Amino acid sequence: MPVAGIDIGSRTAKAVIMEGDKIISSHIGETILKGPDVGIAVLNESLKLAGLKLSDLESIMPTGYGRFQFTGGEKHVSEISCHARGVHWYFPTVRTILDIGGQDSKAIKCDSNGRLTNFVLNSKCAGGTGRFLEVIADILEVPIEKLGELALSSRQNISFSTVCVIFAKTEAINMLREGVPKSDIIAGLHDSIAKVAASLLVQLTVEKDFSLTGGVAKNSGVVAKIKEKIGLEPMIAPDPQLIGAVGAALFALDRAKRRRTA
């Protein structure tokens, strides 16, 4: 029977439906637009895509910031464990994961079974997260999905003196005023994000096979900077934003299996 994993993050919610060892459907929705029931909303969308009903699901596992509010699912699992599990499903050799989400970043270590062994989260501020990029994209009036592409055309290195999103915003506005090309500003910001990410990894031992997850992993500019800072090529899943939900779905499969054998 199919199961679902839902990752309700601060910026977006993602749902994945799996059966056996396959993903049948998935959906990503914005948290703000859909309100408090965003978990159910994205789940319904992905059920529709799969041609299924809620009652077809054997198990639903919520994770992410919204997991506490989600009712009608399994006893929830943290998104940290879900990321470890999800990445392991795609890349069994990976032991180090860097997840850059909307509101926070995490460095995660797992074992050969995809089980969490250690982790570090960034501190309270939004520096070095997806939120950081959104704020800047807004100021520069560049669609967020174009940021990566634009940055790659940057010709000079700009470094931001801060990773604080509030200060960086002012700095970016000043640079714009001084006529610094947008591509250079964006590249500088990508560098800041990569700096924060690398500083998280510093707190764990990085092993060669490492993976990048979260929406920011879709941004080629940040990926390039991280590669430069860490000196390793990250393995990136087809949709890195879905990894948490995939991990949650795998936990849902476990729970379902455990119930069946019990």
Added chain:
Amino acid sequence: MDHSLWLEAVKNLEGLTNHVLPKVKSSGEKAYYELYTSYFQKVTQAMVEGKEIAAHSTFVPPEIFHAMDMVPVLIVSSSGAMTVCTRNYKDAMDTSRGYGVPLETCSAHRIQLGHFVKDWFPKPKLIVHMGAGCDAFSSSGGVSADMYDCPDFYLDVPWEYSKRGVKYLAEEFGRLIEFVEKETGRKMDWDRLKENMARTAEMTRLYREIAELRKAVPSPMESRRAWQSYWMYWINAGTPEGVRWFTIVRDEVKARVEKGIGAIPNEKLRLLDLFMPPQFSFRLQDWMAKDYGALFVSESIVFHWGEEEIDPSNPLEALAMRYFMAPMTRCIMGSSKDFINDSIKAVKEYKVDGAVFWAQNACRQAGIIRSLKDALSEQAGIPTLVVDCDIMDPTFVTVEEMQLRLKDFIEILSERKARRSN
């Protein structure tokens, strides 16, 4: 052990010294480069020859180790110096972070721990640390001892000067000597310790004399020399080198005062330095002097000595008394009253136009800023600039950013001074 970083740093330091020496005119500046380099060379020599090294916190008296024929090396200052000489700030700080040291503590200690994680610091026979300065200072020695798995001694220091405190601290120095004797099988040479303390008393006398001479207008001493003096005092306490340093500086300063010339050609503003400036470079102070004629003429935490004398014939008590009278321990330890009152007094005695407090990232001494600022404004009539910075991390607040803040302040002070003289 990985000696490569230490050796590289000393090599760089020697290179710099050779490069600078022919260019500098000041005898004080020359002596600084020579003596500073020779301090690290001695440690290198001990490493090569396998001589026993005693690693110790600042304020732990090197006089004791010298009298027991060990080679002392400062923990936090030497790690910092090695990082400055090799510019491996990021590596050292990342390493300590990887070990679990959070960013919410002073970068000087983060760098120190980075050196110990990587085995860069010379392997000592023992580590002696101390409850002076601040909590980071009194806690990081224990972490270093853990990392090197070597015997350590914590020297307990009373919070404030008192007769009872002097007695207790003297007893603690006695305990320290017992510890070193037990760990190394060496014996304290008490005559030698007394000789060392006589030199310390002489260094202290010269230090105070320089402080007096600096009251002259124009100021006879460069800002950087004050900090150099402070470090020279602690790395060479009780040694002939220490006496030599203070004699050279005193002579140079005295000659200038007699001739009525200043350390800089066009002194315009006289500033009081309230706290420890970034230690990775003196570029800021040089720039202020050169571009604006703004000079630090006194430093609360490195030039304000207490009044009691040091009696070398009773070496343990002399060590305790020196600890309580020495500027930094006197300011940072104990109630903030001494710090504040000394600073107010300095404004008058040194004819100060304005004060600067360096608010070091994560430094909890910042709790004194408001009181100092209010007191200096209300009781001494001068404004205070607070500069956010980091003691060892040049990227936290850059020199350029600090310059912006200082530039505004210097302009305000200049206008204020012009208004007053009209």
Added chain:
Amino acid sequence: MSQILKTLTPFMEINKEFPFASPIKEWKQSGGKVIGFFGGDIPEEILSAAGALPVWLRGHCSEIPLDDANSYLHIYTCSHMRSILEIALKGDYNYLDGVMSTPYCDGSRRMFDVWDRYIPIPALFFLHTPHKNTPEAEAYYYENMKEFVTSLESTFQKKVTKEALWDAIKTYNQTRKLFIQLYDLRKKDNPPISGAEVMEIYDASAMMPRKDFNILLEKVIDEAKTADRKLDSGHRLMINGTALHNPEYVKGIEDLGSIVVADSLLNGAMGFSDLISEDENTDPLLAITRHYLNKFPAPRMVPSEIRFDKILQMAEDFRIDGMITGVVRYCAPHIYDEIRLSKRFEARGIPSLRLDLEYGMAATGQIKTRVQAFIEMIEERKRKG
């Protein structure tokens, strides 16, 4: 979860009235003096023997804006101290007749200075404490204690008698004995009381006369023993770090599938684990001096090994699955303590987690994520055996 312990209600009522709870008000109304203190290792016995009500100052159990305190203590002072100062600057600690502290940490020392300079208070007391328990340290400390007693006597024009000291020692020892009993109950497989509830008790203990508190605590122990209350143990955790007072913080941890069964907090095991000698043939002040030098040490004391061994022993006695250290930002003593302690836990195969906190906060989203992942890690370790 079983029903809440009824005997906890009086404590929770008092905590709701923070910072000027009714027992303090009543004490004042009957003409008694109140001395507030901050920092650690405060010999409350002496304050009590001097006829004063000792009140352990703290901040609100929520993250309030600290604008005033920031301007006096700068943000690099931990939010624990700044939270206390904020209340004082707002005038909500104006009921105090005196304030006392020790050179406990950078934060408490500088706050004492600020208090001295900016906050109108009838009397200030400062007790110098050493960091060691050598005979010389004891002699030094004992003399300081005597000086402190003299200053209390001259301020309040009242002699601190031996009888009063012995009486206070017995009263405070009674609290310690009761807490030891309470903690013994937490050693069970299914403890009858949660960590959050224990924190409620501690919070209230700071705001009421000790004899009254002992009576109420005894009732809690009786109920906990007989109510056949068994909390689902989940994973057994110990909490450590900067002194924290918000029970919601502990509850947040416990709601994620754990139970806090022990702690090494200043407002916890550090305060009650050891008794003061009650040998009336000796000098009570010396007994107090010895106690505060040799009790469960705070991070400031050396050699640190005494503290680490004590904590590791507790971890064994309470069969701990994991240790959570909450460190308020810039709390240097606990920052360095945690670095060394976590390595020792690791060596014993007990996982530990450091949480970077601000004082007063409950378990927020990020903290919950960290704690939950930590508990999942413990679970995995257990499964692997």
